[in-house]
Amino acid sequence: MMELTRKGEYAVRGIVYLATQPEDKVCLLSDIAAAVDVPATFLAKIFQQFSKIGLVKSYRGTGGGFVLGRAADRITLLEVVEAVEGPIIPNRCVVAPGECPRDVFCNVHPVWKRVQVQVRDVLEKVTLRDLAGL
Amino acid sequence: MMELTRKGEYAVRGIVYLATQPEDKVCLLSDIAAAVDVPATFLAKIFQQFSKIGLVKSYRGTGGGFVLGRAADRITLLEVVEAVEGPIIPNRCVVAPGECPRDVFCNVHPVWKRVQVQVRDVLEKVTLRDLAGL
DNA sequence: TCCTAAAAGGATAATAATAGTCCTTTTAGC
């Protein structure tokens, strides 16, 4: 239960690797993929998602590649994970009131909410700089 | 991400309902299923899992049904969830050292461990008695 | 002992999600 998918795992690996590189260095997707041992075509999709929301900046054509969209200490693990896995939702009822008709009287509901807060809290306190370990 | 499956949700609903009943009352699966709005055939499978590990006691034949295997305040939400969803594993590397060859130098690894601890902690502190709301 | 109630177990099936691959298109540098 609550397992990160490969996609999520690959996403973290890839962007953490970027964070270990000099911040002005434009990295090739193929290099990143090789370095973190992820299928390049799959990682491409992931970085496209990152790019759309500005987590990374991409340059096309010769000399192109990727750099972080912000300083490594201003990107949290939570952002990275949510970018590819979607929001942290331990149970559908936490997403919005009314999702489950039982939520008005349900005592379990607040527990899932608590789980959500705790997980988000852990992930939010970790930045790419922490993970790069420099 | 981290979403409980229907099975898990149904499992919680079903056993919480049992906890709201008088503790010596043998409840029919069909009644439980109707009360918590879950397909009876599906809930049957879930309660079979509960039964195997003693979370509920089952009686077959006429007058049969289910009762809690222990007092409601001695069954935690964690146990219930893990019974049907398996252990709380935010990422494969937390299950055992060596699962991922990178874990020796990986800074992300301990974060997932922390997530695991936090989630387990929240769920462990809640018992069926709390959830039954009596 | 036979009938009926009820859970246990097993097989199967439809749908959705995951984990990719491959090909074409766009963009940019030389």
Add this chain to the structure above:
DNA sequence: GCTAAAAGGACTATTATTATCCTTTTAGGA
């Protein structure tokens, strides 16, 4: 115009989820 590299789209294989249905076992009661 050639080449490098990311972006986008279509497609596929595998696995997990969400069930349903049928048969078997167990037990109670007439």
